[in-house]
Amino acid sequence: MMNEFSYKHDFPILNQSIHGKPLVYLDSAATSQKPQCVMDALMHYYQHDHANIHRGVYELSVRATKAFEDARHMVQKFIHAEHLHEIIFVRGTTEAINLVAQSYGRSRFKPGDEIIISEMEHHSNIVPWQLLAEQTGAVLKVIPVSDVGELDLEKYETLFTPRTQLVAVVHISNVLGTINPIKEMTQIAHAHHVPILVDGAQALPHIPVDVRELDCDFYAFSSHKAYGPTGVGVLYGKTALLDSMPPYHGGGDMIETVQLHQSTFKKLPYKFEAGTPNIADIIAFATALRYLNRIGMEKIKKHEHDLVTYATEKLAAIPDLRMIGTAKNKTGVFSFVLNNVHPHDIGTVLDHEGIAVRAGHHCAMPLMERYAIPACIRASFGIYNSREDVDALAAGLLNVLRMFA
């Protein structure tokens, strides 16, 4: 029944055995595997087109520059940004958020100004704001998470004051799988004349993202979670905000003129892209996005929704399993604790069955504290996963229970 959605064969790494068992990869929230076309794009670029971009007058550099700028077009189309120059290439979600904190925040936040984040943020959407708070005297305010793993929107609205400068919130939680109502949260922020940054690391590969429909001011994501290479990410920002921000990194390629004591800077997006970028991986990221478009994000969303329904039932039948995150609107991320078995022991037993899951705090320590657990197991899905993978996980967990009974 699930076979009409079958893309596993596009991912060579999945065709192997681990400890004598077929590999079941359930850690896509940490990083996704790569389809052959992405690896081919990397190889093709290095074999045929590599040169430094923007500066060369010779054929190879022209080709590399075109492929690089075509990648920017692809990203713009994929997230429905209004302007090409609103797409800034960075190293990943983490760098995108740090860029906003250090450029936007540092240049304008004053002591006592407020930044609203949530209790379900990844460390990369907490620590940059803490660093900024130390530098500027700004303070963090936090939207609480309910028992099922949803944000309390009523409480959110009460956090706004005349000192609120920015909301920074995750689109989809990497622990709970909760899809936050970003459009509504943006409307609330804008009603208070406050811009909103959205951490889209877990959303981009799983649901259609339309930044204009969301109307968010900044949107950050990483290539490696969306079937592209590591070391690449994107900061989307609305033109007026990006234009008003000072450069983040200084160096080559971002300048208009340089004198020994002063410089002038290029226009967007180059103002924020100092130095030689990760050309090959950015080009291959565009290939990953084209691959996702060929499948169709709506189709991907539906497939993952079916898997979530199936896995929710299957895991509910495991005795003593406590699910962390049971929001109505969630994606294929299942975090749980099982009886009193240590998550690392569960992970090790599953590994011997060929099943790759993550054990730990998942870079969300405040959320672990919220649920009064030191760590948990997380199984997360990608487009290559099927009901058989869920069955393997359930069987593996029953095995764990037998071993630790």
Ligand code: PMP
């Ligand atoms: N935000 C979320 C919700 C994430 O899941 C992750 C990665 N686990 C990040 C941010 C950071 O992404 P990266 O490490 O690619 O910068």
